[in-house]
Amino acid sequence: MVGAKAEPLALIMVFFIVSGSLNLYENSQELALESFDMMYSDNTEGKANFSSSGNSGVAISGEPAHIGDLLGASLLVSNSGNSTGMASLNLEDTQTGEIFSGTFVEIGPGSTREVSASFSPSLNGSNYYSWWVSMPEGEGPESLSGQFSVHVSAKQSLLLTIDTYQWDSESGLEVEASVYLSQGLSRILGVGISVATQGNPTLLQMITIEADPGRRSLDLYLGHPVADSIIIELIPDGWSTASNSVNVSQISVEMPIVEISSLEITSQITPPEPTPGDPVVVTVSITNNGVHRADRGKIRVISITDRQVLAESSSQFVSSGATVSNDIVIPSWPDGDRVDLEVQWLSGQNTKIEYLLVDSKPENSGLTTPFDLLSATYGAIAGVLAILLGTLVWRGVANRTPSISKIKLRETKEEKETRSKLDKRELSCAFCDQRLMVPLGHKGAVKCPSCTMEFQVGVGEEEVVKTLENGGEIINDQDYHVSRSNEDTLNCPECDQALKVPIERRPVLSRCPVCKTEFMAET
Structure with missing residues (x-):
């Protein structure tokens, strides 16, 4: 009996144990699902959590600073959240109220990025600034904010002078200038060199230099420009100068003038007797007997008859004591037995001219004569003039008053006097x-x-x-x-x-x- 009653009790206990295990399994499954849902919900609707990396403050670059200098402030920001966020650094000058804002930087989960902003102090002495990190949806955590100060010196002054220049025909124009920078930082300067003619400036060169406090000399080689003055300008790169600075300097220069009397121009025609319509080469030689170099120019060959430009070409510079030859091609030689040419050399305000009289080769027409046609023409003209003169003399003699004496052979003086008295x-x-x-x-x-x-x-x-x-x-x-x-x-x-x-x-x-x-x- 006792054994029969104990068997149902054991079954009941096994049932309860199995039911409990099932409930425990279901609860664990529910907890796992809730944990999965929570994780999924956090990934889709999570937020970025920004903080200063290592609790470091704002770092300032560009010191020591002067008024007008461009400084930089930067901060390392870490994202400990589970979503990507955007952050930017903002600065405010507490004395002037001027605000400087940097660009937004994207920071992923678990990443650290640098956010920065540039600012320019405007007061001499200590300048105080407030800073904070902002996000597109508003301000960031209160922990990402603070204050800092920067000591600023007065603006540096700049002085530019043109000390001297030298201009000759061989080396060209050489200019020596000086740049004076007051105490402070080394500075980057742009140097613009311009030449001017009759008040119209033209930029010739643009270079960049680094000037240390003190004096720096500039040696400029400008070649052979056409100018009556030189202008040099200093342009600060990323900084501003004091109000008493002199950034521009100008000096009048005198170009080396070539005396036109010291130049010689000679021309040679090839072939010597051109045929009308054929191409002809004119060799123009320019000799410089002066002390200055003659600049580049143009050579023109002009027909004097109708002032037509037959050929034109550029010419090289001519050094002192040198001779330069240039070949110019006339495509078609003009018609005519003789052609008058004017050869011009033009360089700046100088003009040298040579006149040529060239006999053209007559075209072969098949007619040949054993004598010179030109001489025959002159002889015919002389004969006609002789005939006309003889005709005029004959008419004058025929129309004169008849003589009262008889025409006889020439008599002696004594016979003439005797006959005159007797007859x-x-x-x-x-x-x-x-x-x-x-x-x-x-x-x-x-x-x-x-x-x-x-x-x-x-x-x-x-x-x-x-x-x-x-x-x-x-x-x-x-x-x-x-x-x-x-x-x-x-x-x-x-x-x-x-x-x-x-x-x-x-x-x-x-x-x-x-x-x-x-x-x-x-x-």
């Missing part, structure tokens, strides 16, 4: 009483060289003259016009020209020198 007689001009010598026995017209009047001699001696007293007129075998007056002057009956015929010689046959009319002069 001539003396008479007076009927108009001006000029004493004239006429050949003995001459009859007809005589022209007085003094008054240029003509009158008749020897007519009344041999001609048969019938004298009738009919109203005082004298009638010849030939009828003549009659002009009368009671004075020594009377008028020509044809042209009314006033003539002088003395009364005591009237009646006399006279001839008008103007219209050649013969008439009787009577009283």
Whole structure:
């Protein structure tokens, strides 16, 4: 009996034990699920947890500082959370209220990154700043904030001077300048070198230097610019200078001028007698006999006839005592037997000119002559002029007043004087009483060289003259016009020209020198 009752009790106890084990298993499963859900929920909705790495404060770079310098503040931030976050560093000048903010930096879970911000002190002495870390959704933990101070000195002063320059034709322009920096930090400077012509500056060079406190010399080699002044400017890189600084300096310079009289230009044509239309090479040689170098320039070949530029080329510089030759090609030689050329060399304000007269080679037309056409042309012109001159002389001789002497062979002086005395007689001009010598026995017209009047001699001696007293007129075998007056002057009956015929010689046959009319002069 006792054994029968004990068996059901054991079964009951086993049941309770198994049920308890099952409940315990279910509870453990529920706890595991809750723990998994909690972990999953934390991964999806977790937050970043920022803190200062090693509890370090803000680190300052760029000291010792001067007013206007750009300094940097940085902080190491760690993310102990389970989500990525963004953080930035912010600064505030407690004396001026100016705020400086850095850029946001992404920090992953378990990572440490540096956040930074730049700032520029504006006061001499101690400058106080507040700092804090911010997140896009707002300010960060209160532990990521604090204060710091920076001691700042006055601005450094800068002085620039141009000490001297030297400019010659060989080495070019050399400038020596000095940079003075006051006590403090070494500084980075940009140096701009400009040249100016008639007030128009042009940047020539830009270099970067590091200047230590004190004096630094600058030796600048600028080549061969075209300029009347040099300008040098200092540009601070990332810092500012004191108000009494001198950053710009300028000096007037004088270019080495080449005397145009010291230059010689010669030209040579190849071939010497070009054919119209063919290419021709002009070799231009430039000799510099001066002390300065002649700069680069241009060479032009111009036709003087129509001022057409036949060819143009650039030329090299010509050193003192040197000769430089340049070949210029004329693509097509101009037409014409002779071509006048003007060769120009231009360099700056200098111009040198040479004139050339080039004979062109005539085109082969198949016509050849055994003589020079130019000489034949000159001979023909001379012959025509000789003919014209002979014609004029012949006309002058033919139209002159007939000579009162006979044409004979040349006589000796004694024969001429003897014959003149024996064969001539003396008479007076009927108009001006000029004493004239006429050949003995001459009859007809005589022209007085003094008054240029003509009158008749020897007519009344041999001609048969019938004298009738009919109203005082004298009638010849030939009828003549009659002009009368009671004075020594009377008028020509044809042209009314006033003539002088003395009364005591009237009646006399006279001839008008103007219209050649013969008439009787009577009283």
